[in-house]
Amino acid sequence: MEHDKALVEALLFAAETPISLDRLREILDMPKEAVQAAVLDLQREYQERRGGFTLEEVAGGFQFRTLPEYSASIRKMKGRGPSSLTPAALETLAVVAYRQPIVKADIDRVRGVDAGGTLKGLVEKKLVRIVGRKDVPGKPILYGTTRRFLEIFDLQDLAELPTLREFGELAE
Amino acid sequence: MSYEVRLDIFQGPLDLLLYLIKKNEIDIYNIPIALITQQYLETLEWMKSLNLDLAGEYLVLASTLLLIKSRMLLPDDSPEGAGEDETGEDPRQDLVRQLLEYQAFKEAALDLDGRPWLERDVFKRGSYPDLPPAGTEEETIAEVGIVELVDAFRRVISSLEKEELMQINSEKLSVTDRINEILERLREAGQVSFQELLEGGRDRRRIVYTFLAILELMKLRMIKAYQTGPFGPIRIFPAVEEEPDGA
Structure with missing residues (x-):
């Protein structure tokens, strides 16, 4: 059991992207329950240890991540300013995230401005991707969020996005 | 040298309207259209006086507001039959x-x-x-001139496959867009390599536009390019530290 846990820990440490329970099970040829128990055990251990990082569940997998309070020093080590998105880009991203798959015209309508520039930027940053074409005249492009979006924003899946505030029906 | 200052005060006409509603502590379900329209138009005038490039969408919403205002002023004198459908329909809805x-x-x-x-x-x-770590690197870093840049540009162009060169790209590109993009990346990362700028869509037009943008920025002395040796990667840095106010 302790050996299994160490083995799972080694894989989690060496993985480049969040690694899922299924993938761990596949590689280690262990029953899913055993893998899950090992991962949850590790997660709890790192939590209790109160160290500089924890084992986070993100984008359908598990990954070691540093705690937010140490971001300033790490950025200093990396020599990078905080990367961020403009408010306009964040708005566009939010609309895509909640309404996907969505065509550009609908994003424009919600935001009341042309979202072309911000949308292009989000595609280049690989937060948004083309997911298909809508079956209406002109076959406009449908946009959706990427797996990278989940990774960047620390989300397990889209269902983890907080519910959008009600706006549908007007109160009398 | 003229600087175009972009002040993203509002994310768009809806954002401006929400701001006015909040500022006046107005019930969003019962907007006093006359007051809000007046303040909205005043804000547009103010933005114009600041030389802000007003997007057409602001004017579209202005006309929508004026339309709603006029519809609310009109007495409900539509013919009985037709008017019936409209009863209860608030023009602001x-x-x-x-x-x-x-x-x-x-x-x-x-x-x-x-x-x-x-x-x-x-x-x-x-x-x-x-x-x-600072000071440990013994690399000689030389500032790059036009010759090295053209050289790097030639290498990138020649590394493109022929079929890539044939690609018809309808993507709208402009040197101004590329300039803004490069400046934004520099603001974010502090530095960027020539190679990185060309990543994502290695078609000829994009490379040419990127190159022109870099040349333009060097001419304006807004960026500096450095190289660690012959054929080494060219890195681009902002020429001056940005002032916090952007003044």
Whole structure:
């Protein structure tokens, strides 16, 4: 059991992207329950240890991540300013995230401005991707969020996005 | 040298309208259209006086507001039959719905911003190379002139496959866009390599536009390019430290 846990820990440490329970099970040829128990055990251990990082569940997998309070020093080590998105880009991203798959015209309508520039930027940053074409005249492009979006924003899946505030029906 | 200052005060006409509603502490379901229209138009005038490039969408909403205002002023004198369908339909209804929807997404955007971002708030192992400790590197870093840049440009162009050169690209590109993009990346990362700028869509037009943008920025002395040796990667840095006010 302790050996299994160490083995799972080694894989989690060496993985480049969040690694899922299924993938761990596949590689280690262990029953899913055993893998899950090992991962949850590790997660709890790192939590209790109160160290500089924890084992986070993100984008359908598990990954070691540093705690937010140490971001300033790490950025200093990396020599990078905080990367961020403009408010306009964040708005566009939010609309895509909640309404996907969505065509550009609908994003424009919600935001009341042309979202072309911000949308292009989000595609280049690989937060948004083309997911298909809508079956209406002109076959406009449908946009959706990427797996990278989940990774960047620390989300397990889209269902983890907080519910959008009600706006549908007007109160009398 | 003329600087175009972009002041993103409002994210668009809906954002401006929401701001006015909040400022006046108005019930969003019962907007005093006359007051809000007046303040909206005044704000547009003020933005114009600041030389802000007003997007057409602001004017579209202005005309919508004026239309709603006039419809609310008109007495309901439509013929009995036709008027019946319209009873109870508030001319402001569509706008209010749009405002509420936009507000919900604006909140969702703030919510995203508040999450622990990877590479901003939290880090995974080995996401970015660490900065080399200062002073240890004995590399000679030379400032790059036009010759080295043209050389690098030639190498990139010649490395393109023939079929890539044939690609017809309808993507709208402009040197101004590329300039803004390069400046934005420099603001974000502090430096960027020539190679990185050409990543993502290695078609000829894009490379040419990127190159022209770099030349233009060097001419304006807004960036400096450095190279660690012959044929080494060319790195681009902002020429001056940005002043916090952007003044």
